[in-house]
Amino acid sequence: MRQIIDFILRYKNFLLYLFLLIISLALTIQSHSYHRSKYFNSSNWLTGNIYETTSNITTYFGLGEENKKLVEENKRLRNLLFNQKKQDSMQLDTANITYKVIASQVIKNSYSLPRNYITINKGSAHGIKPDMGVITANGILGIVENTSKNFATVQSILNTKSRINAKIKNTNHYGSLVWNTKDYNTVQLADIERLVPLKLGDTIVTGASSSIFPENIPIGIVKNFDLNNSQNSYNIDIKLFNNMATVKSIYLVNNIQREEIIELEAKTNNDSQ
Amino acid sequence: MIRNSYFINIIRFVLLILVQVLIFNKLNFFGYINPMVYILFLYWYPIKQKRQLFLLLSFLLGFLVDLFSDTVAIHAAATVTIAYLRPTIMRFCFGVNYEFQNFKLTNTTRAQQITFLTLLIIIHHLVFFTLEIFSFENTLLILRKVLTMSIATLVLCLLLSSLFSVNKE
Numbered sequence: 001m002r003q004i005i006d007f008i009l010r011y012k013n014f015l016l017y018l019f020l021l022i023i024s025l026a027l028t029i030q031s032h033s034y035h036r037s038k039y040f041n042s043s044n045w046l047t048g049n050i051y052e053t054t055s056n057i058t059t060y061f062g063l064g065e066e067n068k069k070l071v072e073e074n075k076r077l078r079n080l081l082f083n084q085k086k087q088d089s090m091q092l093d094t095a096n097i098t099y100k101v102i103a104s105q106v107i108k109n110s111y112s113l114p115r116n117y118i119t120i121n122k123g124s125a126h127g128i129k130p131d132m133g134v135i136t137a138n139g140i141l142g143i144v145e146n147t148s149k150n151f152a153t154v155q156s157i158l159n160t161k162s163r164i165n166a167k168i169k170n171t172n173h174y175g176s177l178v179w180n181t182k183d184y185n186t187v188q189l190a191d192i193e194r195l196v197p198l199k200l201g202d203t204i205v206t207g208a209s210s211s212i213f214p215e216n217i218p219i220g221i222v223k224n225f226d227l228n229n230s231q232n233s234y235n236i237d238i239k240l241f242n243n244m245a246t247v248k249s250i251y252l253v254n255n256i257q258r259e260e261i262i263e264l265e266a267k268t269n270n271d272s273q
Numbered sequence: 274m275i276r277n278s279y280f281i282n283i284i285r286f287v288l289l290i291l292v293q294v295l296i297f298n299k300l301n302f303f304g305y306i307n308p309m310v311y312i313l314f315l316y317w318y319p320i321k322q323k324r325q326l327f328l329l330l331s332f333l334l335g336f337l338v339d340l341f342s343d344t345v346a347i348h349a350a351a352t353v354t355i356a357y358l359r360p361t362i363m364r365f366c367f368g369v370n371y372e373f374q375n376f377k378l379t380n381t382t383r384a385q386q387i388t389f390l391t392l393l394i395i396i397h398h399l400v401f402f403t404l405e406i407f408s409f410e411n412t413l414l415i416l417r418k419v420l421t422m423s424i425a426t427l428v429l430c431l432l433l434s435s436l437f438s439v440n441k442e
Contacts, residue, residue: 013324017357020332024346024353028404031345040336040345047341054295110298110342112305114406117343153343181406184304245301 041146041153042108042119048151052121055107059248066248073137099214102127102252107151111158111184111244118154120250123147133213133253139241140164140219141250143212158184158244165207166219168196174207175236177219184244186223189236196234198225204238211261214253278319286334289314294341297429306421308429309348311338312397315356316390316434320363320376331356344405351401355393362392387431394426395419 008015027040042048059066104126108119122128124147134141134154142156143164155162157177164177166189175192189204202222206213220238228235255261293311300307314334318327335352339345355362363371366389367381378386398419406415 013328013357016325016328017353020328020353021350024332024335024350025404027346028350032407040340042341042343044340050291050295050341108341112301112307113342113344115344119343 042117043123043146043148043151043153045148045150048107048119048121048123048148051107051119052151055105055121059105062246062248069137070249098255098257100254100256102254104128104250104252106247106250109245109247111156114160114181116156116158117145118142118156118247120152120154120252121150122252123150123152125149127254128152128252129254131212131258133217133255134250135213135217135253136242136247136250138218138243140206140213140217141242141247144252156244157187157240164213165210166204167207168192168198169203169205169216171196174209177204177238185240187220187238187240189238190233192234192236194227194232194234198222198234198236200224211255211258212253214255282318285314285317286330290334290337290341293338298342302425303421305418306425308422308426309394309397309401310426310429310433312352312355312390312393312426313430313433315352315359315393316430317378320371320378324360327359328353328356347401347404350404351397354400355397358396359393362389362396366392387427390430390434391423391427394423394430398423398426 031040042051102122104120104122106118107121110116110118118134118141120134128144128147130144130147132144134144140157142154142159142162144152145155146153157164158179158181160179160181162177162179165174166177167174173192173196175189177187178190179187192198200222204219204222206215206217206219208215218241220240220242223237223239225234225236227233289311293309297308297310311334315331318330332349332353335349336346338348338352342348366385367376370376370381399415402415402418402422406418
């Protein structure tokens with residue numbers, strides 16, 4: 001017994017080090033394999049407020065640029081609106097609405113890590129829930145991962161954990177969007193078969209088999225492609241429409257029918273077992 | 274005097290975290306270089322203090338930086354490692370001198386200080402990027418990142434430490 005106590009006293013520094021190291025390793029490895037790291041993220045009160053304060057100051061320097069972008073988007077949407085063939089009040093009926101949009105601002109952005117997260121200044125108090133899709137005026141940005149009362153973290157598409165369903169525009173060839181961590185303006189589209197006709201400059205949009213994003217949200221264009229080692233599917237590099245380094249105003253897309261879809265899928269899985 | 278040193282260390286702790294997360298994490302020089310200047314806390318921390326407290330403080334420092342940058346606990350693991358290895362590194366850089374009562378960082382030569390800082394930075398970055406990338410297939414990528422980031426961090430740390438040098442008698 002005495003020897004054990006002596007041992008602990010002699011190596012107390014080492015044991016403390018080991019203890020702290022194991023805590024941090026356990027947290028890190030857990031976050032690599034599980035979907036979300038629930039507690040330790042920048043959506044908490046302290047970090048959220050510090051980021052919000054500094055972002056309030058720095059956004060003043062980009063207001064002109066940001067205004068231009070918003071006017072540009074408004075112009076595009078007005079064009080769509082005025083050229084719509086029939087103006088039907090039925091379309092505004094809430095019973096027919098599938099997607100609801102919430103606007104928000106980025107207060108912290110990172111794009112240099114292998115697993116990037118974006119922090120935004122709206123949280124569960126504003127109706128934001130995990131797994132809502134996040135887009136900008138130009139294209140797709142990511143998926144909400146954690147929320148606190150006033151802030152939320154978004155898993156960016158520049159994250160090795162991210163896999164988003166995507167397709168080549170106007171076709172039914174689906175693949176999943178991944179990132180190889182090399183360049184923050186380029187992502188990869190995996191699982192497209194070699195039979196698919198593909199051209200440089202083809203537009204890539206979100207696919208229909210995700211309950212998170214609406215179909216046909218722009219992602220980017222094909223920058224280059226070649227066959228992979230096993231020669232049966234393509235490696236495709238996609239240049240993003242978004243400039244991931246300067247995103248500011250964003251929209252969160254809430255699929256109202258998502259819960260119903262998930263419930264149904266879970267039920268089907270249970271029945272088939 | 275002792276109270277004064279506590280005070281300075283607390284201010285350093287808070288300021289280094291804020292400077293790290295609000296300025297240097299957003300630098301993205303060449304797209305991915307973000308110097309980690311908070312390592313200076315471990316460089317400046319008094320030598321004659323309790324080691325357990327030092328380890329805990331280093332863990333907390335790393336963990337707070339993690340919280341801000343959404344990296345869970347990678348900074349914490351790397352920082353606590355160099356905190357534990359610091360006495361060994363110091364013995365390597367300054368010889369047995371450093372165990373004397375009147376040893377001060379400012380009394381050593383410039384070359385010794387730079388070696389000390391470089392070793393801290395390289396070990397920190399090695400642990401950090403190994404955990405961050407987390408696959409041995411990418412050993413070359415890890416080494417390249419360690420090298421470029423270490424240089425950037427070293428340059429920034431040297432600049433900062435000469436700006437805020439402790440003694441100016």
